[in-house]
Amino acid sequence: METTSPFFVSVIVPVYNGENFLAQAIENLQQQNYQPLEIIVVDDGSTDGTAEIATQFKDQIRYVYQPNRGPSAARNRGIKMAAGDVIAFLDVDDLWPANKLALQLSSLAANPSVDIVQGLIQEMQPLFTSTTDDAPIFEETSRPYQFVNIGSAIYRKSVFDKVGLFDETLNYAEDVDLFHRAREQNIAKMVLDEVTLFYRKHKHNMTRGKNLVELGVLKAHKKCLDRRRQQGSSSIQALSEVPSVLEYLGQGPVNNNLENKHFTIISNDSWAGKVYDDLGIIYKTPFIDTHLLAPCYITLLKNLKRYLTLPLTFTAVSRYDFFNKEREKRFYPIGLLNGDVEIHFPYDQDEITAKKLWDERVKRIHWDNLFVKFSGDNLLCTKELIKEFDNLNFSHKVCFTAKEYPMFKSTVCIKDCVVEGETIYPVSKKSFDVVRWLNKKLTRNDDF
Template sequence: MKISAVIPAYNSAKFIRAAISSIQAQTSKVDEIIVVDDGSMDDTEQIVKDISHAIIYHKQLNQGPSAARNKGIELASGDWIAFLDADDQWTPDKIAKQIQTLQAHPELHLIAGDMTEIDNDDLLITNSVLAKHQMLASFQHLAGKPVPNALAALVMKNFIPTGTVLVKRHTLIETGMFNAEIRFGEDLELWAKIAACHPITCLPDILMLRRQHGNNATQASEAMLINLTKVMDSICDFAAPQLINQGVSPDNLVAEAQWTLGYWYFNGGDNAKARQAFSKSLSQKFKLGTLLYFISSSLPAPLIDTLRVIKQKFAKP
């Protein structure tokens, strides 16, 4: 078993030394470290080369983290790939725990884990992200065994932080690697495609310290919600039979993603785009509530504002 660690980096001079150090400090060593510099304009290259000439360093024009990870996968000689973003850190026994899990469950193709969130000064924000989302107990019960109906679980809530993943290189290539055309949710798309075909698991152990700052804070935006509709379209195209077998309606998944986008537009006052999204949602799955929002988004703006005031008035306890 040979493990390649892949780090996509973009203007990462401030944190990349700590990221690489956390890989080098593993109790079970990785076989190679690959840094794909995605067009940095700071001192990232010099810092990486100063750390060790054994690190495989590749610089390319800025194409986004998915393209950088894909290049790292292509450059890797390992049969297993582990990912780490340049501003995050692994816990010292991350790889050891995943190897131990593989020895107990050799059928696994992907092993993820829990993570802690820290700020730019390494201060604790969230001790356990799985606990934060009320998922820790279920993974503690599994104790490393394959997640049952993992595809269905993933499309409900992505429980796989990319920086905790250890995955078979062949499986990544088989499923098409990261979709560079999608900038938000491309990780969910890939993990779902893998889960549709292979056993995966998520350990209830902290395997990574993820740095939360302004550049990576998750918040609803037009681009993010549009990409979510693309992700759900892609997953349903790839794995509709598996979704149905696991009790999930592909049409409902796509409809919900379009409804969420439509509601975001509606709240922002962009009624034309809201109608378009609600219409796409209805074409996938008819729901009375969606129809009412579609009709509401066709009304004159002053009337919509009046209806909002009335709704808020009756919503108050």
């Protein structure tokens, strides 16, 4: 479907070993109800069948290969090639709704002073019944949210003339850095209350780990502060701008009903991190993308403060054979506290990074404002362990389970909430009001 418009759009698709996704990404762009498009595929040194897939669309796309230099370099190559006056980016493993470009271009045309039009992001996660990586089936796993993501926005090409290209020294959060520079140049941005990006989570992009991404975000923020200092601002002046910076980036709190913003969640899986992400709050717990089996977790909780003041060490071998078999396929660090509590870091690539982030986050714990969460269907969990959790002396605790346990006060039964020992945060939100839980005030001293 061709659309009469003052804009010609170039869509840049950076790809590295994306043979499982490239054809679907190109077809997704061809199904946009705004046409025609210039589709530029930048192959960043792929070693799989990416080039062969691209050849199938050779008359419909512009394809270029370059040695592997990272996603920023690939996007920059695409920008330099682009003939359009509007630029958009689609990571090869993501998708757009069919009306994305039509919606955003309409807003761009109606607002000549605006240079960036952003939208909301809808996360998609593989169904756990899927057994193949070649044709993963995805489902929505959260409500749409606003956050910095290159693919959720469109940009007048002049933006890159004003703020420069992507910083190729950043392996992560290069989009945060770009938006920082856009704000510094007073680039006008608007946000639509419509989904403009389907962000698909799968094992390949999840193994990068939230920890590495967070380090990238911190580097991007530091670059911004350094630029402000070079312009004569003091550190205090620069930091005073943080709220407006976060608002521009789309990282401010998304729930104004949250009154208690200085809390720490203790969790035996990645649920805690999802809460902080959803509320736009910095991590105030070390339990981010970590996993503890139920026996270790209950041991930890029985003497929480003592354990978390001990140094984190690492072991080459888990006491659980099924983890050792898994780590033969893909290595990840296993931490130890006191030699008897195993903490798995499945999304970290090395022990140094895992320990650095763990130590930093332990310092942020609000011991006077703890909220404790347990996945009661965690591997090796028993009814007796749930009972032990229920009897622990924490003011605010919750245990998610797949079946009813009317004899326990802390359990909340939510069907399909816990899958393979992991609490699915968006599913838990359907039946559990996390903001209401966090707004509760401590009514007694916790014994930990």
